[in-house]
Amino acid sequence: MSLRPPTDGNNSEEIPFARRLVASRRITSSRFRYFLLGSVFLTLFTVFIALNFFPNPEISISTNRGKLKARISKDGLLLGHFPYKEVSKDKLASVYPGMEVHKSVARDLANMRASAAAQGVQLIVISGFRSIDLQRQIFYENKSARNQIAIERAKVSAPPGYSEHSTGFAVDFGDGTMRSTDFEVEFEKTPAYLWLKKNAAKFHFVLSFPKNNIQGVSYEPWHWRYEGTVEALKEFEPANRKRRRKR
Numbered sequence: 001m002s003l004r005p006p007t008d009g010n011n012s013e014e015i016p017f018a019r020r021l022v023a024s025r026r027i028t029s030s031r032f033r034y035f036l037l038g039s040v041f042l043t044l045f046t047v048f049i050a051l052n053f054f055p056n057p058e059i060s061i062s063t064n065r066g067k068l069k070a071r072i073s074k075d076g077l078l079l080g081h082f083p084y085k086e087v088s089k090d091k092l093a094s095v096y097p098g099m100e101v102h103k104s105v106a107r108d109l110a111n112m113r114a115s116a117a118a119q120g121v122q123l124i125v126i127s128g129f130r131s132i133d134l135q136r137q138i139f140y141e142n143k144s145a146r147n148q149i150a151i152e153r154a155k156v157s158a159p160p161g162y163s164e165h166s167t168g169f170a171v172d173f174g175d176g177t178m179r180s181t182d183f184e185v186e187f188e189k190t191p192a193y194l195w196l197k198k199n200a201a202k203f204h205f206v207l208s209f210p211k212n213n214i215q216g217v218s219y220e221p222w223h224w225r226y227e228g229t230v231e232a233l234k235e236f237e238p239a240n241r242k243r244r245r246k247r
Contacts, residue, residue, distance in 0.1 A: 079154035080216040081162035082238050086132050092168055101128040102168030105226045109171065112203040121195045122176025126183070126222070129168040136160035155218045164208060167235050169226045171205070188221040196224065204228030214242055 076083055093106040101109060109125070116123040130138070139160055143153040150159070157163075164170035174182045175192035187193050200206065204227050209220040226232055233240075 076238060077215065078159060078162050079151060081154065081158040082215075083162055084164060084166045084235065086166045087129065087168040092129055095125050095128060099125055099128050100168070101125075101171060102226070102232075104229045104231065105169060105171070108203045108205075108226065108228055112200070112205070115199065115203075116192070116195050119195065121191050123192045123195065124174045124176045125171055126174040127165065127172035128170075130163060130165035132160045132163075132166055135163045135166065155216070156220075164223075164225050164236075167232075169232045169235060170208065171224055171226070172222045173224060174222065183222060185219060185221060193221050200224060204232075208239075214245075215239070 087102060091103055092100040093103040094100050095106070095109065113123050113125075135158065139153060139157050142148075142157060143150065146153075158165075165172075172183065173187075173192060173196060175187065175190035178187075178190045178192075181187040181190055196205070196207075205224045206227055207221070208223045208225045209215070209217045211219045213219070225236060227236060
């Protein structure tokens with residue numbers, strides 16, 4: 001059976017039918033490749049636009065206390081807080097019974113408290129390491145007791161899995177002579193806070209949530225984090241990077 005279509009026999013340059021069929025298939029294949037590449041480009045362009053010009057979708061995080069609905073920003077923030085893993089127990093050291101911090105914090109913390117005491121300041125630790133389970137209780141039980149929605153509660157307390165205390169590098173301080181100011185903004189008026197403001201950096205402590213902080217967390221003059229090791233700096237690099245951008 002001939003693959004050549006009928007001709008009048010006068011056209012010596014007639015393209016054989018089989019060759020035209022192959023050429024046709026090549027054109028179709030090329031068009032398909034162009035179509036595929038165009039589809040991939042369009043998809044990537046759409047994703048770029050969605051991530052950079054539209055709000056991130058709302059997610060729902062399941063916990064033992066129900067679901068926490070919130071938006072996670074491009075830099076990992078959930079309700080103003082960065083995610084932090086829970087430090088392993090073997091990396092914790094006791095400050096006094098029932099109070100622990102990361103081992104690398106213990107020496108500088110002890111030296112700082114001794115230095116404050118030598119100047120007549122009673123600098124006490126009122127909170128150190130907190131497990132994610134404990135943070136879950138603090139967040140949800142206080143949220144419920146105070147009839148707060150998650151966004152309101154997150155201004156004063158991090159959601160579970162998003163607290164600096166889980167790293168063991170965060171410490172809440174109080175003044176031994178003014179215990180009524182524990183966890184209160186009035187702590188900024190105490191001798192302990194004024195001493196910290198002047199001397200904390202010498203011992204590698206920095207205030208985590210100053211006034212008008214870019215994370216949108218309420219001002220906490222009692223909450224300080226330790227940045228005296230590379231491990232600690234790595235933990236807080238996202239927060240520090242965000243703070244640097246503000247400047």
